[in-house]
Amino acid sequence: MCLDLWLREGGQCADTQHVVGDDFERVLADAQGGNEDQFAVLWRDANPALLRYLRVLAPDAAEDIAAETWVHVVRGLTRFTGDEAAWRAWLFTTARRRLLDQARLRRRHPAEPLDEITLAEVPRTPDTAQIVLDRLATETAMALVAQLPPLQADVIMLRVVAGLDTDAVACILGKTPGNVRVMAHRGLRRLETLLGPAGVTSRAGVTL
Amino acid sequence: MPDSLPPIQGPASQPGRDLDALLSGEAGYPTVVLGPVAGALDALRAAPAPDELDGEAAARAAFRLFMLPEPELAGGAPAPVSVLQAAVAGEGRPDRPGATVVLPMAAPAGPRHARPRPPLPWPGRWQVMTAVCGAAAAVIVCVAALAGAFSGPAGQQARPGHPSSPQPTSTSSKRPTSSVLGTATAHPAPRPSASGRAASPEALCHEYMQFFTHPESRSTEDAVVKQLSGLAGGWTHIMGYCAKQLGAEGFPGGAGAPDSGHQPGHGGRSEPAMWWGH
Secondary structure (H helix, E strand, O other): OHHHHHHHOOOOOOOOOOOOHHHHHHHHHHHHOOOHHHHHHHHHHHHHHHHHHHHHHOOOOHHHHHHHHHHHHHHOHHHOOOOHHHHHHHHHHHHHHHHHHHHHHHHHOOOOOOOOOOHHHOOOOOOHHHHHHHHHHHHHHHHHHHOOOHHHHHHHHHHHOOOOOHHHHHHHHOOOHHHHHHHHHHHHHHHHHHHOOOOOEOOOOOEO | OOOOOOOOOOOOOHHHHHHHHHHHOOOOOOOOOOHHHHHHHHHHOOOOOHHHHOOHHHHHHHHHHHHOOHHHHHOOOOOOEEEEEOOOOOOOEOOEOOOEEEEEOOOOOOOHHHOOOOOOOHHHHHHHHHHHHHHHHHHHHHHHHHHHHHHOHHHHHOOOOOOOOOOOOOOOOOOOOOOOOOOOOOOOOOOOOHHHHHOOHHHHHHHHHHHHHOOOOHHHHHHHHHHHHHHHOOHHHHHHHHHHHHHHHHOOOOOOOOOOOOOEOHHHOEOHHHHHOO
16 A cells, blocks of 8 residues: 555655666556567666565575566556656565565475585586676675575665665565664664675675 | 664754665765675675576566557467576577577467357368268168057057957867967968958958958058948947858857957947957
């Protein structure tokens, strides 16, 4: 209900990053009209953040939940109204609902994971080493955030990766904006503590 | 920033602005304050990695599946396909499309009764027509067989007490006494003929009496009965008339018939119904 109210207001309280920018309205309209290329623009813009969010909260099923989220989004795409902030809020709200459904399903039907594929079995491409190096900082940061309490990690990822503001995160999580700020504050403090001994190495090789 | 700090209230508060700026990645935020944390958050916001864009082909397939307009589905446009893409690094990128498995999409669901049935090919139609004709022929043969059966022995069985094997009289004691219908006599009696119209009353009565032992020819029997009815003054008087014409010897039951003379009819004459009605 909170999200609906926020969506009706056009997401005016959101101050998230505008990745698609001023063209978002046209891109969304074209995608709703069946333009596959414009939908791909929306997908390429939001899917990396969606995957990172899900990989922190559900590392084992992030890809599956993301795919399921996009199916739900596509099915409701023609009914969506709002700006880019509302679009991101809707996307991550859908993802979070799928995440909770997945968690409930796993509690009912626990599965035994198979042995992980060793690095020697991973298909190699010429730029695998570079990809690993590029991903190292992001992966390390995500691993650090994953060590936070779930709610704090949720707040950090929604605020930082999804680009949602405090009110939008409060709506998604069902908390008050004050609670969201407190959890973000505590999450950052714990992250600072975790970074003390480990640190995050940037792409330039500088330990932050 | 100790954990015991109260919640940051409102955008006017300086710590609140700092926190929002840190989380949203605003430029110009003094990263010196929380350098390592800011670096980690920047790493979280880093540019997409190639594997994070792997599923674009699957997303496009889902988009085509759900967003394709109805007229295109019903028209001559190629049917949408379901693309299953393996989770291989680098696959699905526009510059390096991976191996995909293309499955034909199922026909659009609809009510079963509303789906048009494809027309049968001509060989199929001929097979159906042949089967129908064969079934009709079988029904006709069965009906004919049943009709023939009921007009034969069954018709005879419908007459209880029919004197197909009359008890031998004193004058005909040598005749076989088989009770099997249609085999009452060892030597078949002469079949009644339709030429009895010009015969004498005795011949008509003799022919009439033969019908009780050989009732196969109904039409002939009807003709004889019609003539005898005219001679006797009614079909109910035929038996009495024939008894007078033929005498006791010519009567099937004869004088020794079990019911003869015991069932007087109207006017003191035995009635045919009385004769074989028991």
